[in-house]
Amino acid sequence: MEFREIAPSNILKPYVACFYLFKSDEDIAFDDIVFPSGYMEMVFNLGQGIWESSVGDTFVQTPRIELWGQITGPLAIKSKGKHEMLGIRFYTHSAAYFLNDEIGIFNDQVYDLADILGNPVKNLHALLLETDELSERISLLENFLLKKVEAVQKRSLKIDKVADILNSIRKDVSGNNIEHVASRHGITTRYLHKLIYQHTGLSPKSFDKINRFQRSLKLIARNEKNLTSIAYDCGYFDQSHFIKDFKSFTSVTPSAYLENKFPVNQVFQQQ
Incomplete structure (x- = not known):
């Protein structure tokens, strides 16, 4: 491939x-x-x-x-x-x-x-x-x-605002206080959730989880750290929370992912 x-x-x-x-x-x-x-x-x-x-x-x-x-x-x-x-x-x-x-x-x-x-x-x-x-x-x-x-162009200002909000969430690998993010952008938490879902299909929490999951895949692909270190580097409280989220996104544990072949995903993760 x-x-x-x-x-x-x-x-x-x-x-x-x-x-x-x-x-x-x-x-x-x-x-x-x-x-x-x-x-x-x-x-x-x-x-x-x-x-x-x-x-x-x-x-x-x-x-x-x-x-x-x-x-x-x-x-x-x-x-x-x-x-x-x-x-x-x-x-x-x-x-x-x-x-x-x-x-x-x-x-x-x-x-x-x-x-x-x-x-x-x-x-x-x-x-x-x-x-x-x-x-x-x-x-x-x-x-x-x-x-x-x-x-x-008429819709671009609203979409640009969504980009700024997602960037605020992405910067904090440990998870985010959504109320704080909403306040910083001058909107209510309810409107923040609505705005993000309309333009991304994800809730703020889902976006944060997927962002951390993708970071963990890149670290696993590098094969430089053990799974416990990767869990903490990606903002998880402990390895059990990391394994739970990882399995919800892949249907397998991180250890099983390392032992099995996922052809398309492994090609994409090499980048």
Whole structure:
């Protein structure tokens, strides 16, 4: 498997964490679990492989143009065949610039982006399939996003405020006093919860937990510290709280995660 991140142009850096290319040349089938990341993504499938995601007790094939909502718990997936995927990874708050709906309705699901954005995104997918040049493909994605940004300037101040609030929460790895954060931003705690959920699909508490979980994954991948040290570095009171949260996001304990292979997640965590 190959995973490559591409930085956005300066004008899109406030909105896009990265573009990425994911390729798998081995014609094999495997199962995996997608973990919560705090990001939403738009993914353009450019290869012949098939992905399936769990919906209830069954698996459903994902569309050719995917919108990944906020994943708040472990999501099982299946892969068949060779893949080539071009993705747009948004910051926790920034998908709201490009989608008119309340973000929470997309949680824990893979939507057909063509049903949401219509012909413009279908045309973009067709253009991406017409070229093999990565630089040209990235240019097509950027032009598409820039047109969307220009159309939502009226909502930008509110979304920017959400970004500032999330940054305040993110700075304190030990957890946050939401009342203090709300007061600092001149709003009530009730409005803070509403504002964050509308634009991210997450509650402040969920955002904080996912942020700490993702930090723990990066530390585990480095293999420089034991699990107890990682738990404290990520703001957990003790190792038992760390294990409980980790299992809620992955369905396995940190020790089991180290012993098992999660192909897609391990490729992404190498970055």
